Amino acid sequence: MPRTTTLVAVVLAAVALVLTGWVLATRASACSCAGLATPEQFERADVVFAGHLVSREVNGGASSSDPALHVFAVDAVFKGTAHARQGVVSAASGASCGLELAGDGPFLVFAGEQDGGPHRADLCGGTAPAAPELVAEVRALSAAEGAAVAVDPLPGAAGTELRSAPQRWAGVLVVGGAGLALLTGLLVRRSRRRRG
Incomplete structure (x- = not known):
């Protein structure tokens, strides 16, 4: 026994x-990025816009995967729909594929849409500082898709409040x-x- x-x-x-x-x-x-080219990242994204980072709020803070809400003042929209103040959620740290943004930008943001909440973005999705060459490439991709280039964002705010963290x-x-x-x-x- x-x-x-x-x-x-x-x-x-x-x-x-x-x-x-x-x-x-x-x-x-x-987090393991496959190194997609900008055209592939543009195609995968639901929304692509240029903007300045206004605020960043982490819900929780105990884990690198806790949600972080980034609120951008949108300057131009190259694909999809974005508001004048647009929230984008990612993991809090690059260790969990979260956005790693230094300073207030401007940034080119590649994000996915979510019903009734902020857009989502991650480290591997293409979001990066808005370097002139990258902006020119995104402008060309937007024009090739027949989207309006440098469209004014919609008035108002969308997804600028962070909901409770999901069950871990x-x-x-x-x-x-x-x-x-x-x-x-x-x-x-x-x-x-x-x-x-």
Whole structure:
């Protein structure tokens, strides 16, 4: 009987370590950019606009994947629809593919639309400082698609409030893994006491 308890304890400990390692490794290595060219990034984006960063707010702050809301004052729209003040959400850190923007810009923002909320963007989507060559390339892509170039943004604001952070299942798994490890320790201790 003690041998069975020890075997169960070892299996539980292994499962706890695998779960904890899987969660942490997934978070740490989540961002890997494939290096798409600007035309591909333009095609994938629902909205492309130029603007200055007005504010940045992180909801949570405990994890690199917590949502960060970037609010831009939009100067020109090259694809899709954007408002004069447009919110864009990404992960808080580049470690989780979040936008890495220094200063207030101007920036060219490549984003995806979301129903009833701010647009989404990530580190690999094309968002970058609005260098003259990049702006010229995006202008040409916009003209080729038949979109109006340098259109004034819509009045008003859209997606400039950050909602509560979504449920973090990774945290639940880490706590569960820690619980399994504790249970395993208790079973091993109990097994040793029975032998002694």
